Amino acid sequence: xxxxxxxxxxxxxxxxxxxxxxxxxxRPFTDGLAAQIAELAIYGIDLRQIGNYIEQVQAVTPKQVExxxxxxxxxxxxxxxxxxxxAQFATALRKAHPHAAxxxxxxxxxxxxxxxxxxxxx
Numbered sequence: 001x002x003x004x005x006x007x008x009x010x011x012x013x014x015x016x017x018x019x020x021x022x023x024x025x026x027r028p029f030t031d032g033l034a035a036q037i038a039e040l041a042i043y044g045i046d047l048r049q050i051g052n053y054i055e056q057v058q059a060v061t062p063k064q065v066e067x068x069x070x071x072x073x074x075x076x077x078x079x080x081x082x083x084x085x086x087a088q089f090a091t092a093l094r095k096a097h098p099h100a101a102x103x104x105x106x107x108x109x110x111x112x113x114x115x116x117x118x119x120x121x122x
Contacts, residue, residue, distance in 0.1 A: 037050070
């Protein structure tokens with residue numbers, strides 16, 4: 001049962017012989033598969049296309065992503081949050097985006113439109 005997450009123990013004492021009845025993958029595998037199928041259904045993916053869905057997603061080009069972003073995302077109203085050691089990226093960030101605000105984690109509020117915690121919002 002290579003590739004489906006089943007090991008010899010889950011195959012059973014019969015060792016997966018054809019005459020031993022159906023071999024079921026372990027429950028976590030089937031639970032995960034059910035969740036994936038449910039997610040595809042929620043997003044309106046035709047379940048008859050499940051065999052080539054990954055192929056279709058992988059076929060999306062960077063230019064297609066950029067075109068979608070230009071059409072559907074408001075660049076002027078967007079904010080990017082970069083997390084990490086500012087010593088590693090602050091200089092390059094300031095050069096590319098001179099008006100970027102560098103915030104300490106203690107002043108950041110991701111639920112606020114300004115991204116600033118109420119005590120620091122101006």
